[in-house]
Structure formats: C-alpha cells, structure tokens
Amino acid sequence: xxxxxxxxxxxxxxxxxxxxxxxxxxxxxxxxxxxxxxxxxxxxxxxxxxxxxxxxxxxxxxxxxxxxxxxxxxxxxxxxxxxxxxxxxxxxxxxxxxxxxxxxxxxxxxxxxxxxxxxxxxxxxxxxxxxxxxxxxxxxxxxxxxxxxxxxxxxxxxxxxxxxxxxxxxxxxxxxxxxxxxxxxxxxxxxxxxxxxxxxxxxxxxxxxxxxxxxxxxxxxxxxxxxxxxxxxxxxxxxxxxxxxxxxxxxxxxxxxxxxxxxxxxxxxxxxxxxxxxx
Numbered sequence: 189x190x191x192x193x194x195x196x197x198x199x200x201x202x203x204x205x206x207x208x209x210x211x212x213x214x215x216x217x218x219x220x221x222x223x224x225x226x227x228x229x230x231x232x233x234x235x236x237x238x239x240x241x242x243x244x245x246x247x248x249x250x251x252x253x254x255x256x257x258x259x260x261x262x263x264x265x266x267x268x269x270x271x272x273x274x275x276x277x278x279x280x281x282x283x284x285x286x287x288x289x290x291x292x293x294x295x296x297x298x299x300x301x302x303x304x305x306x307x308x309x310x311x312x313x314x315x316x317x318x319x320x321x322x323x324x325x326x327x328x329x330x331x332x333x334x335x336x337x338x339x340x341x342x343x344x345x346x347x348x349x350x351x352x353x354x355x356x357x358x359x360x361x362x363x364x365x366x367x368x369x370x371x372x373x374x375x376x377x378x379x380x381x382x383x384x385x386x387x388x389x390x391x392x393x394x395x396x397x398x399x400x401x402x403x404x405x406x407x408x409x410x411x412x413x414x415x416x417x418x419x420x421x422x423x424x425x426x427x428x429x430x431x432x433x434x435x436x437x438x439x440x441x442x443x444x445x446x447x448x449x450x451x452x453x454x455x456x457x458x459x460x461x462x463x464x465x466x467x
Contacts, residue, residue, distance in 0.1 A: 212406035221437035226388065228432045241434040244441070247424075254295055255413075256420035257442060260400060263331050263416060267338040268395035272340075272388060273348045283285050294351070294402060300344040305404055312337055313408060329411040342395040350396070353387030389453050400446065410457050417442050 191199075220228050223236040228292050229254060247253055281287075282294055316328035327333030365375045381388070403418045410416065421438060424431045 204317065209297065211240070217436045219442060220310060221335070221433055221440060223433055225431060225433050226309070233429050243437040247434040247438045250431060251420055251423035253420065253438055255414055256417045259336075259414055260417040260442075261332050261445065263338070264396050265400040267335045267342060267399045268392050270335070271339055271342045271395040272392045274343060275346035275350050276388065278347045279354050280380060282351050283354035296347060297344045297347050300341070305341060308340060309408060312340070329414055332415055332416065334406065334409055336418070337409055338399040338402065342398045346391045346395055349391050350384070350387060353384055393449070393453060396449070397446070430436070
C-alpha cells in the first residue's frame, strides 16, 4: 500500500518530535558538562559562554569514579555471564525435556518476577551478615555478594526468556543431531546455541543492564570499596554543594561502555528481530 502525503508528513512530524525528545536531554548534559559550575547554577543557557572541559578532569578526584567504574564493570559482567550460563542449561532442559516438577519449576521461576525487589532486601542483608559472622565468608559489602544478589532476580527472567526462544527453534534440528549420534550436550552446543545467538545476546544485555543501573541493593549491600556507579554518582552532591557539571560529565563517561556494547551487538538484535518476524 502506497503511503499518502498526509501519512508521510505525519510520520515525519512524529519522528522529529521523538528525535527532539531524545536529543534535547543529551544536548543539555553535554553543554552543562562544558560549563563552569557557576554558569550551571545560574540561569539556564543553551550554549556555554565559557566552554571548558575542566569538569571531565575534576570528576575523577571529587569522588573515586575510577573505582566505582571498575566495580560496576566487574559486577555487571560477571553477573550477566553467570546468569546466562546457568539460564542456558536450565532453559534447554525445560524446553526439550518433560520431567516431574517441570510445570512447578517454570511457575516458580515466573512467580519470582511478581515480587518487588525491596521484599528481598532485608532477608538477603541478614543472610549475608549472619553468614559472615558464622563462617567468616564476607558477602556483605563485597562484589561477590552483590553478584549473587543480582543473580536472584536476573537469573529467573533469563531462564524464562531463553525457554521461549529455545521453544521457537524447530525440534527437527535436535532429531537430526541425534541421528548423527549427538548427545544432549553436543546437541545444545552445536545445534541449539548457534541458532539461539540473538536470543542469548539479548538476555545477556538485559542481565548486564539490570546490574549496571541497579540502585536499591547497591546502596545497602556495598561500602566505599565495593560501591558501584549507580550509587557512587551521588557523591557529587555534598552537604554544601552539588557539582552539576561534574555529574553531567561523569554521566556521559559512564554511558560509554553501555553505548559501545549496544553498537557492537546491534547486528544480533537485528537478526533476532528478523528471525522473530519470520517465525
């Protein structure tokens, strides 16, 4: 069906408004980061009168931003990898096999998404503290404890998502592999995983983003040494001043890993959407 002139102009207007909606906050962040603090705190201007990059230098010393960045990268990456690795095996078993308790397992996995995260905050805190007192294994205020915490809510969703994606892969591929003498693990690694790469990438990005931007658990389960970016950025707001230009500069810098990751994995998302449309 050919697009009419009215529909074409309506599409252009909508896309223009959406572009402005996305670009305007980003532009304000960039220009605010390029202003001295006094200019940011005074009346708003669309362009800095005295452009400077000093905020990008000062932001590393005002708070230990490099330490927070490393903590976030380690915690988010490890949590995402563990979540997807475990979810792949669990989803393969649920998708391809029928066993006693399968329905209860899938229902339990799904039901964990019904509860707010704050409901698990106090129990996990008490478990970590008591476990540290009893065994000497310090999970509270550690990267390991934060990784385990993030697994509690990223893993169930990862399993649920991969089960649906594995179900969309024709079982004829499994049967062909079995005819060639492949066992369950060989079938998983040589047949299912190559066909499920877009879905696995999407779930990995979800798990990474969940850990990268999480604030509630990170604000309670960490100390100065294990603090992540989501909480550490609050350090630019002190009792006497708020360093708005440094906050904007730091926000731009810490967005680079996420943006770079999305750009690098974009082709997998396109492939996943195309595969979903074809199926």
